[in-house]
Amino acid sequence: MPRLISWISLGLVVDLVGASILTAQEKVAEPAAEESPAKAKFVPAANIRLDAAKTVRLAKLLENLYVLNELNVSDDVYAQLNEVQQQERAESSRLTDELMHKSQADRRLPFAKLAEKTRSFFPAYKARKSAMEESFAFQRFGLLTGPQLVRLEQIDFQDHGLDVFLADDVIKTLQLTTDERRKLDEIYDTYVAKIKPLLYLSLYTEVKAVRSIRPEVVALIQERAAKTNELLGKERVEKLTELRGKTFDVSRLEPFGGFATRGPITPPATARLLDLIQYEAVRKDLKLTPEEEAAIAAARAKAEKSGAELERMATEVLPGKELSEVQRALRTQEVANDYQRIHIRQNYQTELGKVLKISHLKRLEQIDLQYWRRLRPFIALPGIPNELDLTAEQLTKLSAIESDFHTKRLGGGFEGFDASPEEVKKEIERRRKLKKQEEIQVLEVLNAEQRQKLKELQGPPFDVSIFDAPATLPIPLAK
Numbered sequence: 087m088p089r090l091i092s093w094i095s096l097g098l099v100v101d102l103v104g105a106s107i108l109t110a111q112e113k114v115a116e117p118a119a120e121e122s123p124a125k126a127k128f129v130p131a132a133n134i135r136l137d138a139a140k141t142v143r144l145a146k147l148l149e150n151l152y153v154l155n156e157l158n159v160s161d162d163v164y165a166q167l168n169e170v171q172q173q174e175r176a177e178s179s180r181l182t183d184e185l186m187h188k189s190q191a192d193r194r195l196p197f198a199k200l201a202e203k204t205r206s207f208f209p210a211y212k213a214r215k216s217a218m219e220e221s222f223a224f225q226r227f228g229l230l231t232g233p234q235l236v237r238l239e240q241i242d243f244q245d246h247g248l249d250v251f252l253a254d255d256v257i258k259t260l261q262l263t264t265d266e267r268r269k270l271d272e273i274y275d276t277y278v279a280k281i282k283p284l285l286y287l288s289l290y291t292e293v294k295a296v297r298s299i300r301p302e303v304v305a306l307i308q309e310r311a312a313k314t315n316e317l318l319g320k321e322r323v324e325k326l327t328e329l330r331g332k333t334f335d336v337s338r339l340e341p342f343g344g345f346a347t348r349g350p351i352t353p354p355a356t357a358r359l360l361d362l363i364q365y366e367a368v369r370k371d372l373k374l375t376p377e378e379e380a381a382i383a384a385a386r387a388k389a390e391k392s393g394a395e396l397e398r399m400a401t402e403v404l405p406g407k408e409l410s411e412v413q414r415a416l417r418t419q420e421v422a423n424d425y426q427r428i429h430i431r432q433n434y435q436t437e438l439g440k441v442l443k444i445s446h447l448k449r450l451e452q453i454d455l456q457y458w459r460r461l462r463p464f465i466a467l468p469g470i471p472n473e474l475d476l477t478a479e480q481l482t483k484l485s486a487i488e489s490d491f492h493t494k495r496l497g498g499g500f501e502g503f504d505a506s507p508e509e510v511k512k513e514i515e516r517r518r519k520l521k522k523q524e525e526i527q528v529l530e531v532l533n534a535e536q537r538q539k540l541k542e543l544q545g546p547p548f549d550v551s552i553f554d555a556p557a558t559l560p561i562p563l564a565k
Contacts, residue, residue: 135255138216144238145223151416152338153241157234161411166229174222181215240331245339247296248274248314256329260322269317277310299337301436359450360438364557368453371548372446385437386559392430452545457553460521463488464528473543474536483531491524
């Protein structure tokens with residue numbers, strides 16, 4: 087079949103010892119590793135088939151708190167799993183150090199001699215590492231019950247998307263014909279072309295695709311599933327459903343609960359514009375339709391619900407129910423880091439982006455420029471020097487004007503820490519007058535064409551003083 091099965095890359099290790107010089111003709115058979123005591127004692131439940139790759143995958147899943155919570159492991163088992171994980175890390179570190187020392191000792195050898203030593207050493211090292219990983223994997227499996235192992239395999243099955251149809255046992259169970267396998271490949275290739283541009287750096291793997299929660303990718307995965315189900319028919323879809331078990335959110339298998347799969351972050355400038363939507367006066371200025379207002383309200387409600395759920399996890403104590411150690415660790419993970427908050431904010435901004443038209447965004451840019459004009463030096467405003475095609479002489483004059491007024495603003499002898507409300511109000515008014523005087527001098531430096539261009543960039547006047555007061559809607563989980 088044309089698809090490739092993903093394997094754990096040992097490229098760095100290969101480079102360290104010069105194993106990249108091995109050719110297909112020079113490869114030698116790897117020594118067979120002795121069966122570990124843990125594997126010898128382990129009896130898989132429900133006829134679970136474990137090859138080397140699957141053994142490592144399932145063991146890795148047992149490091150994920152969402153998986154452990156799904157398996158409902160006890161506090162004692164959780165503690166033992168952590169202990170096994172620490173032991174494996176220590177052993178892996180020891181093997182890596184050994185490899186590094188070997189590499190350092192051999193680096194000055196002639197190329198031919200290095201190739202000879204690599205051929206004898208690297209396969210043995212690789213076999214030892216695989217045996218080590220397998221041994222610790224079966225130690226983990228031995229801590230689980232039969233139903234927990236079955237559920238673990240179901241989660242792994244869901245995580246592999248259409249790659250499951252490459253497995254011999256699945257092909258046999260579903261009795262897939264050669265023609266059906268060819269058609270499944272065609273479906274796969276069609277959707278790879280659609281999904282790949284939507285993934286981070288356009289790097290496609292089946293696991294990355296099914297773990298993504300970008301709305302566009304999720305929709306394509308669902309569309310693809312409908313086509314494969316149509317090809318398989320009702321009876322075989324039911325068999326496939328049994329192999330998958332109840333749905334598990336596989337995006338939780340990604341680092342930080344799936345943050346890496348969520349697509350490009352909204353550019354800061356665009357995010358700032360979307361934040362203006364929180365003000366009622368801005369929404370009125372945009373002349374939104376009732377449908378657009380409703381869509382924005384729905385996006386806001388969704389973000390609020392997600393935020394409330396996140397905060398609940400941090401504070402709620404369920405009556406009559408003690409949290410397990412896994413649940414405590416999971417709560418700490420979700421609440422302590424900001425990734426979940428970033429998810430909520432990003433999803434909210436994505437929903438707003440679907441509602442607003444280009445004309446709305448253009449008006450938001452105009453309002454934003456008016457707002458920042460009263461805060462920043464004129465030549466420091468984004469794009470202004472280029473948009474107005476300011477000359478070097480104009481930039482020098484504008485810089486001198488702004489420097490002069492900056493000195494005047496700071497020269498009022500105002501001490502804000504101990505000032506009374508009346509003194510603060512008086513100082514604000516003084517600085518506003520200075521800003522107006524500065525504005526007059528800035529406009530005198532511009533020619534008629536530049537002044538007209540600036541007027542177009544700012545659009546109709548907007549009362550930016552509303553931004554001095556709290557927004558009518560708080561920005562979701564703003565930091």
